[in-house]
Amino acid sequence: MSGGKTDTGNEYLFELATFLAISARGCVDEPPSYGPFRLIDGLSRLIDLPKYAACLSEDKFLEDIKNEVDEKKYLVMSDMEGFRRFLDELVRRFAVELKKRSSK
Amino acid sequence: MDVWDAVRGRRSVRKFKDDQVEDELIRKILEAGRWAPSGSNMQMWGTRKFVVIKDKKTLDMIRKVSPGYLGTTPLAVLVCSDQKVAYQKCGKLGRDYLTIADCAMAVENMLLMAYSLGLGGCPVKSFSSTALKHILEIPEGVEPELMVVIGYPSKKPSTPPKIPLEKITYVDKYGDKLFK
Numbered sequence: 001m002s003g004g005k006t007d008t009g010n011e012y013l014f015e016l017a018t019f020l021a022i023s024a025r026g027c028v029d030e031p032p033s034y035g036p037f038r039l040i041d042g043l044s045r046l047i048d049l050p051k052y053a054a055c056l057s058e059d060k061f062l063e064d065i066k067n068e069v070d071e072k073k074y075l076v077m078s079d080m081e082g083f084r085r086f087l088d089e090l091v092r093r094f095a096v097e098l099k100k101r102s103s104k
Numbered sequence: 105m106d107v108w109d110a111v112r113g114r115r116s117v118r119k120f121k122d123d124q125v126e127d128e129l130i131r132k133i134l135e136a137g138r139w140a141p142s143g144s145n146m147q148m149w150g151t152r153k154f155v156v157i158k159d160k161k162t163l164d165m166i167r168k169v170s171p172g173y174l175g176t177t178p179l180a181v182l183v184c185s186d187q188k189v190a191y192q193k194c195g196k197l198g199r200d201y202l203t204i205a206d207c208a209m210a211v212e213n214m215l216l217m218a219y220s221l222g223l224g225g226c227p228v229k230s231f232s233s234t235a236l237k238h239i240l241e242i243p244e245g246v247e248p249e250l251m252v253v254i255g256y257p258s259k260k261p262s263t264p265p266k267i268p269l270e271k272i273t274y275v276d277k278y279g280d281k282l283f284k
Binding site for chain 1: 171231
């Protein structure tokens with residue numbers, strides 16, 4: 001997560017839930033572009049869940065996605081077109097991975 | 105540091121080292137905020153309040169209820185406005201507009217001072233006022249306006265594009281360009 005360490009999966013889950021609830025309220029009044037930003041930031045945070053929850057294992061594909069998200073998420077503040085392209089490419093990668101996993 | 109260098113060099117920093125910010129530097133940052141202009145000199149009535157957050161647990165709670173607070177920092181300053189006093193002294197304009205402008209001017213001073221001291225900061229507005237009021241026990245009538253998260257930068261952000269002066273500057277009449 002972009003913040004401090006939590007010790008257990010439950011604590012981390014609570015942190016994620018807090019983030020989502022507060023983001024939902026914020027998005028009612030905030031600029032429209034904050035919506036996709038919160039979702040993509042939430043995705044990055046969600047991918048960290050296995051670090052805190054013993055029952056989950058880390059996922060290389062998602063780890064790569066997280067690294068890319070953390071590198072490019074701020075495009076939303078300066079280059080909306082670039083942000084859109086980044087999201088399109090992200091979605092394409094998910095589709096390829098989905099198909100790959102479905103064919104196993 | 106030269107004012108121009110500070111204005112041009114400052115960036116919104118979102119990745120920080122764990123190093124603590126020395127009390128002496130915190131005081132300088134707050135002083136810079138205190139010396140910011142205020143509408144109708146409202147600052148004299150204490151309409152602008154600074155809540156310094158240094159305690160690790162409190163910072164962690166603040167971060168969790170502030171989606172715009174990215175990364176962890178050893179310090180945050182919440183700039184609040186006393187809306188009751190602002191209304192008493194300066195009416196609706198004071199309460200609804202001047203307080204926000206005053207807090208924003210204080211935050212800019214703080215950010216420039218932080219940068220000049222080798223620190224980095226980021227203004228944050230994406231927070232839950234409801235949650236902050238509860239966590240920090242902010243009394244009724246006082247509104248959290250803007251937060252500044254501060255620390256030693258671990259990475260200096262690249263320079264973002266800025267709109268050219270030619271596109272935003274007019275002379276004598278709106279629409280007549282000053283620079284062509």
